[in-house]
Amino acid sequence: MYCEMVWSYTLIFLALDSSDLPKLAIAFVVILFAGWLTLVITMGYQLFRRTSSRSDFNPNDTIKGMSASERDWQEEAEKLRADLLAFSHVSHTIEKEDIKLAALYFPELMQSELEAPAGKIANDHLSEPAVSGRQVIIGNSVNDHLLASAASDRQVIAGNRSNDHLLVSPASDRQVIIDKSLSEHLHSSAFSQSEYADNAAKKSNSTKRDSNNPFKGVCAVVVHGWQGHPLSRAKDALQYLEAGFSVLMPALRGHEPTGGNYSDLFLKHYDDLGTWMDLVTKTYGEDESKKVRAFVLDGVSMGASNVLKMAGDPKLPDSVVAVIADCGYTSLREEGRWMLHKLPFFLRFPVLIATQLFYGLLTGVWSDKPTPLDRIRHAQVPIFIIHGENDLFVPTWMGEQLYEACVSEKKELWIVPNATHATSNDFAGADYRRRRHQFIEESLRLFDKPECGEISNHAESERNENAR
Numbered sequence: 001m002y003c004e005m006v007w008s009y010t011l012i013f014l015a016l017d018s019s020d021l022p023k024l025a026i027a028f029v030v031i032l033f034a035g036w037l038t039l040v041i042t043m044g045y046q047l048f049r050r051t052s053s054r055s056d057f058n059p060n061d062t063i064k065g066m067s068a069s070e071r072d073w074q075e076e077a078e079k080l081r082a083d084l085l086a087f088s089h090v091s092h093t094i095e096k097e098d099i100k101l102a103a104l105y106f107p108e109l110m111q112s113e114l115e116a117p118a119g120k121i122a123n124d125h126l127s128e129p130a131v132s133g134r135q136v137i138i139g140n141s142v143n144d145h146l147l148a149s150a151a152s153d154r155q156v157i158a159g160n161r162s163n164d165h166l167l168v169s170p171a172s173d174r175q176v177i178i179d180k181s182l183s184e185h186l187h188s189s190a191f192s193q194s195e196y197a198d199n200a201a202k203k204s205n206s207t208k209r210d211s212n213n214p215f216k217g218v219c220a221v222v223v224h225g226w227q228g229h230p231l232s233r234a235k236d237a238l239q240y241l242e243a244g245f246s247v248l249m250p251a252l253r254g255h256e257p258t259g260g261n262y263s264d265l266f267l268k269h270y271d272d273l274g275t276w277m278d279l280v281t282k283t284y285g286e287d288e289s290k291k292v293r294a295f296v297l298d299g300v301s302m303g304a305s306n307v308l309k310m311a312g313d314p315k316l317p318d319s320v321v322a323v324i325a326d327c328g329y330t331s332l333r334e335e336g337r338w339m340l341h342k343l344p345f346f347l348r349f350p351v352l353i354a355t356q357l358f359y360g361l362l363t364g365v366w367s368d369k370p371t372p373l374d375r376i377r378h379a380q381v382p383i384f385i386i387h388g389e390n391d392l393f394v395p396t397w398m399g400e401q402l403y404e405a406c407v408s409e410k411k412e413l414w415i416v417p418n419a420t421h422a423t424s425n426d427f428a429g430a431d432y433r434r435r436r437h438q439f440i441e442e443s444l445r446l447f448d449k450p451e452c453g454e455i456s457n458h459a460e461s462e463r464n465e466n467a468r
Contacts, residue, residue, distance in 0.1 A: 077234070084234040087241065092283075094275060102257040103250035103276055104230050107290055108216065109241050213244035214441055217293035218321070219280055220245045221273060225301030225422060226263060229255050233300065235425060239433045246292065250276050252303070265302070265332055265359065266368040270309040273297065277317055294321045294447060296440055300422050301394065304328025305372045308402065311383060312375025322443035323379070324436055326386040327422055330398045331371035338395055376402055382410035382443040384436065388419030388427070410446065412439060 087106055094101040220240040224232045230249035237247045253260035253269050264270075277295050284290040297320060299307035304325035310316060311323045329335040336352045343351065360366040376383070383406050387399030396415060403413040414435065419427035428435075 080234040080238065081231045084231070084237050084241075092276075092279060094279060096272065096275060099253060099259040101250065101253075101259070101272055101275070103248055105280065106237065106241055106247040106249075107284075108213070108244060108246045214444065215244040215437075217291055218245050218296060218440075218444065219248055219277075219292045219294070220296045220298055221248045221250070221276065221307075223250060223273070223297070223299035223303030223306055224252065224255070225299075225303050226265075227255070228301075228303075229257075236298065236300075240298075243433075243437050245296070246290075248276055248280055252306070262359075262362065263302075266365045267302075267306055267309050267332070267372070268365050268368075270306045271313065271315075273306065273310050274313075274315065274317065277319070281319070292319075294319050294444065296320070296322045296324065298324040298326075298436075299328065300326040301328065308372040308379075308383075309370070309375045311379040311381050312370075312372075312377065314378075316381065320381055321447040322440045323381055323383045324386070324439070325383065325402070326424055327388060327391055327394050327399065328372060328385075328402065329394045330373040330401055332368040333371075334398065335394065373402060373405055376406045379406060379408050381408060382439070382446065383408050384412045384414070384439045386414050386416060386424050386432075386436075388421060388424050389415050389417050390419060391421045393421035410443060 084106075087109065089104050089106045092103050092105055220237075222230075222233050222237050222240065224230060230251050233249065237249060240247050250272065251258035252264060253272070254263035280292050280295075284292055295317065297307035297310060299305070305328040307323050308325050308328050311320075333352070336355065337348070340348045340352055356366070385399050385403045385406070387394075387396050389396060399413065399415070403411060414424075416424040416428050416432070425432045
């Protein structure tokens with residue numbers, strides 16, 4: 001009785017009769033749905049823009065493109081990049097599908113270069129003071145950046161232009177003035193006319209490379225992650241160079257200086273890595289001292305997912321001897337679910353679908369199939385999976401899932417204690433370099449065995465032929 005009275009008074013107050021209630025309910029539901037749909041579309045578009053928009057490397061913004069660990073050690077990261085760029089290198093570009101792909105290539109170091117301070121910096125993570133016994137004079141502009149190596153007893157003078165950057169070689173006891181911006185360097189070698197490059201070129205013709213180098217003729221393809229660029233992995237590149245590798249550092253699509261308006265989140269163009277390996281093989285195949293006999297694919301984050309997809313590709317070159325995947329994700333869909341897992345259930349999946357729709361409409365790519373998880377189930381190459389214990393961006397269970405799915409006869413999983421996303425190299429220190437290079441060396445032995453077997457079989461067949 002009481003409820004009926006309250007209901008009747010409510011209808012009187014609203015000046016509605018009972019026949020209008022269904023219409024009111026429908027209008028209310030429509031309003032809720034419109035609001036929900038607007039929110040989903042807005043959030044989906046914002047997520048698309050944040051994750052897919054082109055990453056342009058601005059040399060005046062030293063934070064842009066740095067990994068989490070680099071931001072924590074910004075000054076040291078700048079020095080590491082400068083030390084890397086101080087070594088002789090070549091900027092390569094490839095036109096593919098109307099997109100200009102770009103990469104830096106560092107040939108194997110000579111013994112004299114291996115003794116340079118840059119290697120020590122990469123190993124000790126700048127545990128010693130980076131600047132000692134030298135005079136540094138910075139130009140008048142607030143935008144000048146000093147990117148100098150740890151060599152001592154020298155004078156460095158920065159230019160006065162707004163975008164000047166000092167990219168100084170490890171050579172000591174000399175004054176160096178280089179008037180090139182880092183962005184210019186990434187498109188063309190800033191050291192092509194420098195004193196260091198000229199001297200290095202002369203030495204490469206007259207100095208014998210270390211014949212005891214176990215990694216002689218092995219090129220490490222070092223792939224950066226999402227919103228990074230080749231120099232984001234300067235520390236890894238220096239470690240590889242010091243160990244005796246040559247290093248190729250491609251820029252992924254949608255990341256400066258490679259073309260593309262959007263980041264390749266669905267990893268559709270992972271096979272660009274194969275294109276780069278072909279270029280290195282053809283470009284340096286005729287010179288025996290520079291010839292590349294094997295490749296190692298090393299990626300971090302999105303770069304790790306790229307190399308994992310390449311690892312399971314049926315067209316993977318036989319020259320790939322090992323794959324190093326640091327904090328790679330299993331699939332973009334799973335990564336998206338993880339990124340949105342704190343959203344209410346009625347927003348989580350709709351926002352994910354909306355984001356995928358925007359990506360498909362604007363890029364023409366609708367799916368990441370086959371995913372890295374799919375491809376690793378067919379990989380035969382040795383694979384070393386590394387993941388940070390406290391990675392909150394790409395959860396640790398993804399690394400474990402990738403390891404369990406891997407069918408390669410040689411595989412290894414290393415969960416680095418306390419490491420966050422893309423910081424395992426920093427947290428593990430020298431162990432990271434040691435375990436990575438040990439895995440590669442073991443993989444090289446497996447790679448060389450068939451070759452030895454083929455030689456033995458060939459020799460045996462020759463003996464049989466002679467006996468007949």
